[in-house]
Amino acid sequence: MAEPLALYVHWPFCAAKCPYCDFNSHVRPGVDAARHGRALLAELEHEAGRAGRRRLVSIFFGGGTPSLMPPEAVAALIARARTLFEPAPDLEITLEANPTSVEAGKLREFRAAGVNRLSLGVQALDAASLGFLGRNHSAGEAVAALEHARATFPRLSFDLIYARPGQGEAAWREELRRALSLAADHLSLYQLTVEPGTRFATEHARGAFHLPEGDEAAALYAATAEEAARFGLLPYEVSNYARPGAESRHNLAYWRYGDYLGIGAGAHQRLTTGGEVFAARRHRAPEIWLERVERDGHARVEEEALTPVERGREAMLMGLRLAEGIDPARIEARSGLDFDAVVDHAMLEALMEEGYLRWLPGGRLGATMEGRLRLDALLPVLLR
DSSP states (O other): OOOOEEEEEEEOBOSSOOTTOOSSOBOOSOOOHHHHHHHHHHHHHHHHHHHOSOEEEEEEEEESOGGGSOHHHHHHHHHHHHHHSEEEEEEEEEEEEOOOHHHHTTHHHHHHHTOOEEEEEEEOSSHHHHHHTTOSSOHHHHHHHHHHHHHHOSEEEEEEEESOTTOOHHHHHHHHHHHHHHOOSEEEEEEOOOOTTSHHHHHHHTTSOOOOOHHHHHHHHHHHHHHHHHTTOEEEETTEEEOTTOSOHHHHHHHTTOEEEEESTTOEEEEEETTEEEEEEEOSSHHHHHHHHHHHSOOEEEEEEOOHHHHHHHHHHHHTTBTTOBOHHHHHHHHSSOHHHHBOHHHHHHHHHTTSEEEETTTEEEEOHHHHHTHHHHHHHHBO
C-alpha cells in the first residue's frame, strides 16, 4: 500500500528579510504573481504524475511569506491538488502569514480559498524585541491579527522566538502567559539560534549581542513547557506545543518520516517509488526555478535514491524530535534494515543510563526532556 502524501508549496518572496532567517526567501521589487502561480500549478501536475494517485493528508503553504500570494492562486492549487490526489476527509490545509494589517485583511479570502489552518509569525509581543528581530508588524497588530484569525479559521497556530538577548526567565514567562491567553490549539516556540549566512551571524560574530546559553537556556526551555502545560498545550515535538488532537498533521508527516511532495523554488521532497525513497530538491533561485518549470514542467536539480542506512538515519533524526518517540518497526520498514543496524546498541544503553533516552510504552524509543535539549549532540554518536 502506498504511503500517504503531504504536499508543501513554497512561496519564496518576502516584504523584508528577517536577520535570523536562513530559509530560501527573497525580497524583490516586483513579482509576477500570476505567472508564478501558473508555474506552481504546472510543477504540481508534473510531480503528481510521478507520485501517482495517493491519499493526501495535508497541504502546507510556506515560505517566504505565502500570505503575499493572491488568494485565487491558493484556491487554484488547493482545487487541483484535490483532483490529482485522494483528499483525506479531514485534509489539513495550512497557510503561513505575518500579522501585518495588510496581510490580515486577506485572511477571509484565504479561508474562502480552502485554507482551514493558519500559522501566524508573531515572534514576539513587545516593540523592542520585534525591532531586534526585524519584524514589520507591531505588537498591537499581532494581537489584532490573532483575534481576527481565531474568528476566521477552525485551527490556528502562531510562532514565538525566545532566548533573545537579555531575556530572563521571569520576563519570558510573563510574555508566554500573555501569548497563551491568546492561543487557540497550537503554538510553535523556538529558541533563537544564530544560523550561518544570516545578518545575525555577522553581528553575533563581532559581539553585537549575546544569547542565553547553557543552564540559562535550559531553564527557559523548561519554563516554556511548564507554562504551556498550564493552558493544556503539551510539547509533542521539541519546539511545538498543542492540545491533544491539534498537532500539525503536515509536520507530523515529516517527523514520522512519511512521503511528501515539495513544489516551488528550493523545495525538498521525499517520495517512495518502487520500494525506494527518492530525495529531491528544486532550484533555489526563484527566477531560474520559474524558467525551468515553464520549459520542463519542473525545476528539480537533484534527485537520488537514498540508501537503506540513509533512510534509517533520517527516520531516527526526525522521529526522536517527537514526544511519542519512534517505533523500531517503523524504522525497519522505512529503511529495510534491522534496528540494530541503524543504532549503536552500546551507545543507546549508555545514553539511557545518562537519562537522555528511554523506552516508552508500546516499545517506542524516546528522548527525555534532557535528551531533547541535546539531540544535535546525541544523534551523531547514537546512529551508525
